[in-house]
Amino acid sequence: MTETRKKILVLYHTQSGNTEKLAHAVSTGANQEAxxxxxxxxxxxxxxxxxLWAEGILFGTPENFGYMSGALKDFFxxxxxxxxxxNLNIPFGLFISAGNxxxxxxxxxxxxxxxxxFRQVIPTLICKGDVNEEHLEAAKVLGQTLAAGLSMGIF
Structure with a gap:
């Protein structure tokens, strides 16, 4: 039997480290789906x-002056x-570390x-202020949700 593992790209930028913490939590959640x-x-x-490799994407960015990070904009x-x-029709989710x-x-x-x-299949996770345990748990659930949806063929 051939392996049909779904491929998820977690793509983010960080300066303060808050978005990086969220990205690792998102990845942890997505990795829980075997x-x-x-x-x-x-x-x-x-x-x-x-x-081109990805079948699902989770974008992460800090809020910079009411906008996404310059690095994420550079990627786009x-x-x-x-x-x-x-004509990439890839399901995605978004997580934001916000000061505002x-x-x-x-x-x-x-x-x-x-x-x-791309098509957004999960509501955006916006974490205001310093990243805390509640934010990290929500980020983990975000990653797990996208992974489960891809695995089950929902997304």
């Missing part, structure tokens, strides 16, 4: 090849047009990813 393979990368490390800038011929309300970052990521087109 039928998934998880690749966790910082935005500057990722490329089109990573998008580097991959958008090269990805266009592939996170809605500006959420709105702008959602606006950009529609063009790939």
């Amino acid at each position: 039928e998934c393979e998880v690749r966790t990368l910082m935005a500057f490390q990722a490329s089109l090849a990573d998008l 800038d580097r991959t958008y047009y090269p990805a266009e011929p592939y 309300d996170g809605t500006g970052a959420e709105r702008e990521v959602q606006r950009i990813v529609k063009g790939y087109p």
Whole structure:
């Protein structure tokens, strides 16, 4: 029997370390699903090849001036047009480490990813203030939910 593990890309940027903590929790949750393979990368490390590999994506960004991080925007800038011929219809989730309300970052990521087109299958997780245990548990559930949905063929 051939192995049909679903491939999840956790793609994030961090400066303070808060988004990185969330990314590791998201990855931990996704890795709990035995039928998934998880690749966790910082935005500057990722490329089109990573998008073509992924069957599901979890984007993570801090809220910077009411916007996504420059590194995540750079990733979108580097991959958008090269990805266009592939018409990627990848399910995604989003997690945000916010100092304010996170809605500006959420709105702008959602606006950009529609063009790939990716489809959001899980509500955005916005963690306000310093990352705490409640945020980490919610991030873990986010990763686990995407992984389970992919494994069961729901997403």
